[in-house]
Every structure is written in C-alpha cells, then in structure tokens.
Amino acid sequence: MKLTLRIWRQAGPAEPGSMVAYEVPDANPDMSFLELLDVLNERLTLEGGDPVTFDHDCREGICGSCGVVINGQAHGPRALTTTCQLHVRSFSDGDVIDIEPWRSVAFGVLKDLMVDRSGLDRIIQAGGYISAPTGSAPEAHSTPVPKPIADSAFDNATCIGCGACVAACPNGSAMLFTSAKVAHLNSLPQGAPERASRVLNLVEAMDAEGFGGCTNTGECTNACPKGIPMDSIATLNREYLRASLGRK
Amino acid sequence: MSFYRLGDDIADTTAPDVPIEQRWDKRRFDAKLVNPANRRRHTVIVVGTGLAGGAAGATLAEQGYHVIQFCYQDSPRRAHSIAAQGGINAAKNYRNDGDSVYRLFYDTVKGGDFRSRESNVYRLAQTSTQIIDQCVAQGVPFAREYGGLLDTRSFGGVQVARTFYARGQTGQQLLIGAYQALSRQIDAGGVEMHARTEMLDLIVIDGRARGIVARDLITGEISTYLADAVVLATGGYGNVFYLSTNAKNSNASAIWRAHRRGAYFANPCYTQIHPTCIPRSGDHQSKLTLMSESLRNDGRIWVPKNPGDTRSPDQIPEADRDYYLERIYPGFGNLVPRDIASRAAKNQCDLGRGVGPGGLGVYLDFADAIKRMGEAAVREKYGNLFEMYDRITGEDPYKVPMRIYPAIHYTMGGLWVDYDLQSTIPGCFVVGEANFSDHGANRLGASALMQGLADGYFVLPPMLGNYIASTKLDKVDASHPEVTATVAEATGRLDRLLSIDGERTVDSFHRELGEILWNECGMARTEDGLRKALGRLPELREEFWRSVKVPGSGASLNQSLERANRVSDFLELGELLCVDALHREESCGGHFRVESQTPDGEARRDDDRFAYAAAWEFGGTGGTPVLHREPLEFNYVHLAQRNYA
Structure with missing residues (x-):
C-alpha cells in the first residue's frame, strides 16, 4: 500500500510547528499504525533526517502511552482502539493521513507528537486512591462486594489514562x-x-490543571479506547453535589 | 572451558537456619529497626514503578523514608506490569480444594524444575495471602461471585483454583492499585517522583551502592542522585530477543550497569517462552502480543494430523486433528506448564503440522467451549482477549480458531540476591522480575504478579530497614571522585554513540541480535548453535560500535539515543545469556538443551552436576565471566523428575 502521512513536526515546546508530508510507498496492511511510523523513522534516520518523536510502550493497548490524532480523530477511526492497536488495514491504498499530537491547553507539546500529560497524574495524586497503608488490610472476604458493583467499579478502573478524552473534547475537559x-x-x-x-479534591485538581469544563458533548466517550461511559460523568456530578451539600 | 572461569561458591547467608515455616518470622525478628522518627533522614532510591517498584516506593514512604523514584515512562502508571493479563496466585484456599501455603510452595518449586531456592519460595507462598487482602483494601476490583466474594480460576501447572483475577487485565488493576498508593505518597511529599528519567549507571562508593546517574529524557540533562540505598525494580531482559511480549522500551540497562559494577547476574539462560502469543505477521513486526494463558482453561490446542494440510480449520474433521497436549499429557491436558506447552508447539511445527503463515502456529479452538458454555459465557470470561486478537489479526475467534505460537515473555534470571533481596553490592537491592530469586528455571502462570507485589509490599521494606539500621554510612556529595567518574563514564558513552554516525540503524542491530538469540538460544539450544552465537555476538557488538547511526544530540529529547544506549547493553547481555546456556549442560524448565532429553523428548535435568544457581561475575566487555555457584538444597520438596502426564 502507498500512503502519504502528513505529520505535525515541532522541535520543542517553545518552537513553532507545522505539518510535513512523507510518502510511505511500502506499507503492509498487517502493520500496526506505530509500526508504520517505525518504518518511516528507519528511513528518515538512514537519509540523515530527524525521526518523528512519539510516545509508545506496551503496544498492546493497555499502558496508555501512545495516542495521536489521526484524521481529526483521537486514536483514529476504529472504535475502542488505541493507536498502537490500529492497523494499516483500516486505511486504503493512496490515502493521505493527517497525524497530530493531542491538542489541549493542559497538554503542552514536548516534541512532534509527544505531549505532557502529567496533569492527569496530579489529579490522581489529589485523592484518586483509597488510603490503605501496606499491612493494614483486613481479610479480603470480610467485606463482600455485590457483583454488579464490583463489575461497574472494574469497568471504570479500566481507564488507561491516555488522554484521548481530553484531546477529543472541544473544551479540553x-x-x-x-x-x-x-x-x-x-x-x-x-x-x-x-x-x-x-x-x-479531584475536581479541584482538575480545574487547577487548566482542563476545561464539561458541556456533555460526549466526544470523550466516543474517543475512549476503553469505552468509559458518559454515565460516569453523571456519577461524578452526583457525587460532587452530594459532597458539596455535606451529606454523609 | 575457556568461555568462563570458575570462581568460589557463594551461599545465601541470610536465610536463618530454622525450619522453613519459621524462617521469615525469624529473619524479620532478627532484623534491626530504624526508629520511625529517624526514617525521614534516610533516602532510598527506587528505580522503576511496576508492581515491585511501585509497591516498594509507596510502602517505604508510608514508613517514613525519603524516597526518590524514577521511571522512563511519562507516568508511573505505565510500567509494563500493566500488561499482565491472567491473574495472581494466593494460597487462600477459598475454594476448599486442598490448597495451602505448603502446596503453593510445592507447586512453585516443582514448576521451577527444582532450580529455585526453597527459603524464598516458601516465603513467597506465605506472603501471597496478605497480598490479596492488601489489594482488596486498595480498591482493586477483582472478579467476584454473585455472593460478593472473590472468584478464582486455575492456571497452568496447578490442580487447584488459586488464581485471583480481574477479567483479562489483572496486571493493570494491581498496578493501578500500587500507582494510587504511590500517588498518595507523592502528594504527601514522601516520594520525589522523576518520570521520563532513565538510570544510566549505579554509583558505588567504598563498595556500597550510594546513588545513580540518570538522564532526563526530555531535556537530555544528566544528573546524580545520592542515597543510603538503591532499589532496582526495572523488570526483565526479554527484549534482548528484540521480539518479545515486553513493552518496546523495556530494557536491561539498569541491571546490566549494576552487573558491570559488581552485582552478580544469576541464571540468565532461564528465559520463559510463553506458549500462547499471536504469531508474527511480517518483517515489520515490532513486538509480539500475548494471549493470556487462562485461555487454555477452555480453549483446546490442536494441529492437523497430516503435515501440510492446508484446509481451513472448519473443514478439518475431528479424525484429522491432533489435540496433542491432551494426547501426550492426559493428566494436565491443555494446562501443562508453559515450557512444556511451548516446546510441544515447536515440535508440532517442526513436524510440518504448523498452521498459518510459514507454518509457525497452532490452533487454540473455542468451538467446544462455546458449545458447552454458550457464547455469552465465553464472552464474559475472555471478551477483551478475543477483541484484542480480532484487532491484531483481523480474524474473529468466535468463528475461527485462534492461531498461537510461543514467544519470549518473561525472564526468570536476573541479578543474584540473597534472602534479603540484596545483590552482591551491599546497599543495592533488587526486586521483582529484575532479580532471579523465586521462579527457578520456569515461572508458573500468575506468579509474576505475586512475586512483584510480595517483594515490594512485604519483603523488601523490613530488609531495607535492617540494612540502613545496621550500616554506618559516610556522607557523600556530588563532588566525590567516584560520583564524578561515574558521570563522566555515562556521558562519554552517550557521546561516543552519537559520534559514530555510521550506516546502520539501532533497530537493525537489535533485530539481528534478537534473531541470533532466538535461533540459537531460544526454545531449543545446542552446543554447536551456542558456540556459533558466541562467535558472532562479539563481532556484532564491535560492528555496532563501529557503524551504528544515532541522529540528533544528547542535549535534548532523542529517542534514537535512548534505544542505542539500551541496545549496547543488550549486546553484552546476549553474550552472557549464551555463555550460561552453553555451560549448563542439562535441560531444566525454560532451558532446553537438545543434548539432554529423555527418549520421549522431555527435558532431562542433571541434578548431580547442575543443582545450583549460576551467579556470574562480570569479566569485562568481551572478557571471560566468572561463575560462582550457589548450591541449591531441597530438604522439603524432594528432587524428582517433573511429570505432568
């Protein structure tokens, strides 16, 4: 397959950036999207160019490192799929593909397609935990948890912290x-x-990091590779109201 | 014998000489304590934020130590423990199916093919039950039954259901638990977290580990961090094979640099090849993806009986299929340990019965499970794994059988540690996959998560406290000659990589290294093949230093430089891997020497000659490594040939 990649190139946080086009004449449909970038980078290196910088690690859709905007969509066209799990077979011969970093006020570009997502860590540090110091735990079966509650907790806990929701949101929320x-x-x-x-505490930290407000547009859940539902936002709003009213 | 020299034997000197079930209690009681008020005056460096490192950092900070922690990822939540799918073992015996601490201990020693240390394994089994309690208290959403209690399932090499799980994402959930505990300590000021920062070298002063040299991956700045002790929690070295199920950036540089500074490297040839991975699709392949071993609970593995049978799987009638694991190992069937399942798949493919491109695959078929349980139940149990398979291959496993093939997955070898998890460099502790301690020659499924968390939450903290309380350390600062020398060395190495400006990319060297190791030191190893590899690897290393091309500079973000530095270490490690494999003239666990097998093709151990852990002392780049043997005694689980028939 022959593909044209138009990639956002930016040398550093304070540098101006621009879209640069590259031809990849020998793309294989079975390649992952990141392997497509690998092939391009190998070529750029040998030609004396500057390879494209992008975050990636596990390449199996679970670490949350990777993520770029592909043709205007965070993580690209396939639902419930991270960039690393997207394959070239999702595109057609001759396609022109735009590749950009996550765009949001709270995520500064570090270089090319790599952004700073440390704001998400600081949200968790503000209270996204249960205080249970090592050694203090009671026997696991002392507190049964109804299966539907455990399952729903699990579904929400599958968030990989990739930031696609922020990138997709018109408000950068x-x-x-x-x-x-x-x-x-x-x-x-x-x-x-x-x-x-x-x-x-989480909401306060979220606001302090410069993330935008939520206006229920729902782009976040469409972009989420793990399918975190909009219901979770309703849950947060209910919890926030309840806590603000000081009810136990 | 010229490829290595024999040094003095070593002993684990810190496991108390009392009955095995009392050892850990006795060791903890004998350990010296640091007064809670004094702990904040002691700094501990933790490198890595996976299950072992994340748990260690959080726990040490909770106890009051000042922790400086590092990860190369942009967030501690992304360490590769996150990708573990199947589950975590614990001897809770909630199923009332005959499990116990002793049985978990026994299964692990036997599963490790009698090449692990009994004291450590027993402690691991004892600690396992506490881990589950701890994780539940943190809010880890394990799978539960309708009554609200925890569900368990069974895993390879075991006949009880002791594996706790969170759908196919157990590693993720446990890591998020540790990450949240760590985040709490970062917020409280107990942990100074440096993400996107990679350790370049270990600082050793007066024979003790006193700090690290690290590079900020964004700015390129090289800094020193000094401490009372250093904990390496940097994972395994599976990426020495280039293609593995490890994350792309997983690397062995931290443990290899520690090895070069005096830490012995134990059993590098014990590498685990996981039987159920998605086969490679072409030369562009950058990594391999595992499909959880839990699939073997309900999937049936088979190949066509007739070599070269190219019919599609649904056209092959039962009579023409060979469910070879069920046939050869009726007792355990599809649930035999990983090394056995992997080798059996290779044997079938060698016979020409493999399926898919290049004949390098076998079927893992869920048709019977779907018939028996219904598609909905299969979806509930394995849904996310089936989706992942579909995304990667473009095939729907509900309709056509999966194709699987073995791939490098885990490394049982690692830095040698004593019972306290301390390496041969005092003050340098090693936890999780980075050490060699608990799995012998083969790790059982769902035991890596158990070991990582046991080390980080429960084993390391009291032993680290003991070291600090019993060691008088002089103050050191960044102007100490050892510190400046180590910085100069690390900087010089990066400068050299950048200055070569040759004609081959880093990846092309890494790929070639991986190919040599996979062919000669993979699933089946021979003396001839290993000697061939040992002839070629030094040439490849020299070629690398002569003709690698690393673009850019060291003073800014440079992913090519990061990779080049890691690959330069892999090239050295690969040689030691082959030396260890060549010297161990027996088959055991993940190490299969073709010369040492039974008439029916099973691994044959040689307990008279090789019942020891091989701890290697660095012999210089391209030099001769020195072997120190730690004799292994089996006083509780008696040496016996493994039999899973």
Whole structure:
C-alpha cells in the first residue's frame, strides 16, 4: 500500500510547528499504525533526517502511552482502539493521513507528537486512591462486594489514562478521566470513608490543571479506547453535589 | 572451558537456619529497626514503578523514608506490569480444594524444575495471602461471585483454583492499585517522583551502592542522585530477543550497569517462552502480543494430523486433528506448564503440522467451549482477549480458531540476591522480575504478579530497614571522585554513540541480535548453535560500535539515543545469556538443551552436576565471566523428575 502521512513536526515546546508530508510507498496492511511510523523513522534516520518523536510502550493497548490524532480523530477511526492497536488495514491504498499530537491547553507539546500529560497524574495524586497503608488490610472476604458493583467499579478502573478524552473534547475537559476514578473508588465499600473528600479534591485538581469544563458533548466517550461511559460523568456530578451539600 | 572461569561458591547467608515455616518470622525478628522518627533522614532510591517498584516506593514512604523514584515512562502508571493479563496466585484456599501455603510452595518449586531456592519460595507462598487482602483494601476490583466474594480460576501447572483475577487485565488493576498508593505518597511529599528519567549507571562508593546517574529524557540533562540505598525494580531482559511480549522500551540497562559494577547476574539462560502469543505477521513486526494463558482453561490446542494440510480449520474433521497436549499429557491436558506447552508447539511445527503463515502456529479452538458454555459465557470470561486478537489479526475467534505460537515473555534470571533481596553490592537491592530469586528455571502462570507485589509490599521494606539500621554510612556529595567518574563514564558513552554516525540503524542491530538469540538460544539450544552465537555476538557488538547511526544530540529529547544506549547493553547481555546456556549442560524448565532429553523428548535435568544457581561475575566487555555457584538444597520438596502426564 502507498500512503502519504502528513505529520505535525515541532522541535520543542517553545518552537513553532507545522505539518510535513512523507510518502510511505511500502506499507503492509498487517502493520500496526506505530509500526508504520517505525518504518518511516528507519528511513528518515538512514537519509540523515530527524525521526518523528512519539510516545509508545506496551503496544498492546493497555499502558496508555501512545495516542495521536489521526484524521481529526483521537486514536483514529476504529472504535475502542488505541493507536498502537490500529492497523494499516483500516486505511486504503493512496490515502493521505493527517497525524497530530493531542491538542489541549493542559497538554503542552514536548516534541512532534509527544505531549505532557502529567496533569492527569496530579489529579490522581489529589485523592484518586483509597488510603490503605501496606499491612493494614483486613481479610479480603470480610467485606463482600455485590457483583454488579464490583463489575461497574472494574469497568471504570479500566481507564488507561491516555488522554484521548481530553484531546477529543472541544473544551479540553478531563471530566471522563476524573469521573472514571471517582466512579471506580466511590462505588466500593472500601472507598466510602473518603468518598466526599475524594470527589471534591479531584475536581479541584482538575480545574487547577487548566482542563476545561464539561458541556456533555460526549466526544470523550466516543474517543475512549476503553469505552468509559458518559454515565460516569453523571456519577461524578452526583457525587460532587452530594459532597458539596455535606451529606454523609 | 575457556568461555568462563570458575570462581568460589557463594551461599545465601541470610536465610536463618530454622525450619522453613519459621524462617521469615525469624529473619524479620532478627532484623534491626530504624526508629520511625529517624526514617525521614534516610533516602532510598527506587528505580522503576511496576508492581515491585511501585509497591516498594509507596510502602517505604508510608514508613517514613525519603524516597526518590524514577521511571522512563511519562507516568508511573505505565510500567509494563500493566500488561499482565491472567491473574495472581494466593494460597487462600477459598475454594476448599486442598490448597495451602505448603502446596503453593510445592507447586512453585516443582514448576521451577527444582532450580529455585526453597527459603524464598516458601516465603513467597506465605506472603501471597496478605497480598490479596492488601489489594482488596486498595480498591482493586477483582472478579467476584454473585455472593460478593472473590472468584478464582486455575492456571497452568496447578490442580487447584488459586488464581485471583480481574477479567483479562489483572496486571493493570494491581498496578493501578500500587500507582494510587504511590500517588498518595507523592502528594504527601514522601516520594520525589522523576518520570521520563532513565538510570544510566549505579554509583558505588567504598563498595556500597550510594546513588545513580540518570538522564532526563526530555531535556537530555544528566544528573546524580545520592542515597543510603538503591532499589532496582526495572523488570526483565526479554527484549534482548528484540521480539518479545515486553513493552518496546523495556530494557536491561539498569541491571546490566549494576552487573558491570559488581552485582552478580544469576541464571540468565532461564528465559520463559510463553506458549500462547499471536504469531508474527511480517518483517515489520515490532513486538509480539500475548494471549493470556487462562485461555487454555477452555480453549483446546490442536494441529492437523497430516503435515501440510492446508484446509481451513472448519473443514478439518475431528479424525484429522491432533489435540496433542491432551494426547501426550492426559493428566494436565491443555494446562501443562508453559515450557512444556511451548516446546510441544515447536515440535508440532517442526513436524510440518504448523498452521498459518510459514507454518509457525497452532490452533487454540473455542468451538467446544462455546458449545458447552454458550457464547455469552465465553464472552464474559475472555471478551477483551478475543477483541484484542480480532484487532491484531483481523480474524474473529468466535468463528475461527485462534492461531498461537510461543514467544519470549518473561525472564526468570536476573541479578543474584540473597534472602534479603540484596545483590552482591551491599546497599543495592533488587526486586521483582529484575532479580532471579523465586521462579527457578520456569515461572508458573500468575506468579509474576505475586512475586512483584510480595517483594515490594512485604519483603523488601523490613530488609531495607535492617540494612540502613545496621550500616554506618559516610556522607557523600556530588563532588566525590567516584560520583564524578561515574558521570563522566555515562556521558562519554552517550557521546561516543552519537559520534559514530555510521550506516546502520539501532533497530537493525537489535533485530539481528534478537534473531541470533532466538535461533540459537531460544526454545531449543545446542552446543554447536551456542558456540556459533558466541562467535558472532562479539563481532556484532564491535560492528555496532563501529557503524551504528544515532541522529540528533544528547542535549535534548532523542529517542534514537535512548534505544542505542539500551541496545549496547543488550549486546553484552546476549553474550552472557549464551555463555550460561552453553555451560549448563542439562535441560531444566525454560532451558532446553537438545543434548539432554529423555527418549520421549522431555527435558532431562542433571541434578548431580547442575543443582545450583549460576551467579556470574562480570569479566569485562568481551572478557571471560566468572561463575560462582550457589548450591541449591531441597530438604522439603524432594528432587524428582517433573511429570505432568
């Protein structure tokens, strides 16, 4: 397959960037999208050029490192699929593909397609945990958790922190990310003691990081490779209201 | 014998000489303590934020130590533990199916093919139950039954259901638990976290580990960090094979640099090849993807009986299929340990019965499971794995059988540690996959998560405290000659890589290295093949230093430089891997020497000559490594040939 890649090139955070076109004449449909970039980078290296910088690691859709905007869509055209799990067979011979970094006020570009997502870590640091120091745990079966609650906590806990929700949101909001953590921990009996402070602290940190507000456009959930639902945002809003009203 | 020299034997000197079930209690009781008020005056460096490193950093900070922690990823949540799918073992015996601490201990020693240390394995089994309690308290959403209690399943090499799981994403959920505990400590100021920062070297002063040299991957700045002790939690070295199920950036540089500074490297030839990975699709392949071993609970593995049978699988009638694992190992069937399942797949493909491109694959078929349980139940149990397979191959495993083939997955070898998890460099502790301690020659499924968390949450912290409390350390600062020398060496190495400006890319060297190792030191190893590899590897290393092309500079973000530095270490490690494999003239676990097999093709151990852990002392680049043997004693689980028939 012959593909044309138009890639955002930017030398550093303070440098101007631009789209640069590259031909890849020998793309294989079974390649992953990142392997397509690997092939391009090998060529650029040998030609004395500057290979394209992009974040990636596990390449099996779970670490959350990778993520670029492909033809205007975070993680590209395939639903529930990270960039590393997208394959060239999702495109056609002759296609021109635009590849850009996550675009958001809260994610500065570091170089080319790599952005700074440390704001997401600081949201979790503000209270996205259950305080259970090592060694202090009671026997696991002392607190049964109804299966539907455990399953829903799990679904929310599958968030990989890639930031696609932020990149897809017209407001640059991190509501889906934050709500997934609130819905995971606040629904479990183990998370109940810190239920109110958790939601208040997470939302405060989210705002402080410069993420935008949520206006329920739903682009986040469409872009989410793990299918975190909009319901989680409703859960966050309910938890936030409950905590703000000071109800136990 | 010229490829290595024999040094003095070594012993694990810290496991107390009391009955095995009392050893850990005794060791902890004998350990010296650091007064809680004094702990904040002690700094500990932790490199890596996977299950072992994340758990260690969080726990040490909770106890009051000042922790400086590093990861090369942009967030501690992305360490490769996150990709572990299947589950975590624990001797809870919630199923009432005869499990116990002793049985988990026994299964692990036997599964490791009698090449692990009994004391460590027993402690691991003892600790396992606490891990589950700890994770549940953190909010890890394990799978549950309708009554609200935890569900378990069984895994390869075991006849009880002791594996706790969170759908096919257990590693992710456990790592998020550790990451959240770590995040809490970062917020509280107990952990100073440096993401996107990679360790370049270990600083050793007066024979003790006192810090690291690290590079900020964004700015390229090289800095020193000094401490009272250094904990390496940097994972395994599977990427020495280029293609493996490891993350692309997983590397062995931290442990290899520690090895070069005096830490012995134990059993490098014990590498685990996982039987159920997605076969490679072409030369562009950058990594391999694992399909959880849990699939073998319900999937049936088969190949066409007739070599070269190219009919599509649904056209091959039962009579023309060979469910070879069920045939050869009726007792364990599709659930035999990983090394056995992998080798059996290779044997079938060698006989020309392999399926898919190049004949390098076997079927893993869910048709019977779907008939028996219904598609919905199969989806509930394995849905995410089936989707992943579909995304990668473009085939729907609900309709056509999966194709699988073995791939490098885990490395049982690693830096040698004593019972306290301390390497041969005092003050340098090694936890998780980076050490060699618990799995012998083969790791059982769902035991890596158990070991990582056991080391990080429960084993390391008291032993580290003991070291700090019992060691008088002089103050050092960045102007110490050893510090500046180490920085100069690390900087010089990067400068040299950048200055070569040759004609081959880093990846082309890495690929060639991987191919040599996979062919000569992969699933089946021969003396001839290993000698051939040992002839070629030094040439490849020299060629690398002569003709690698690394674009850009060291003073900014440069992913090619990061890779070049890692591959330069893999090239050296690959040689030691082959030396170890050549010297061990027996088959055991993941190490299969063709010369040492039974008439029916099973691995044959040689306990008289090789019942020891091989700890290698660095002999210089291209030099002769020195072998130190740690004799292994089996006083509880008696030496016996493994039999899974």
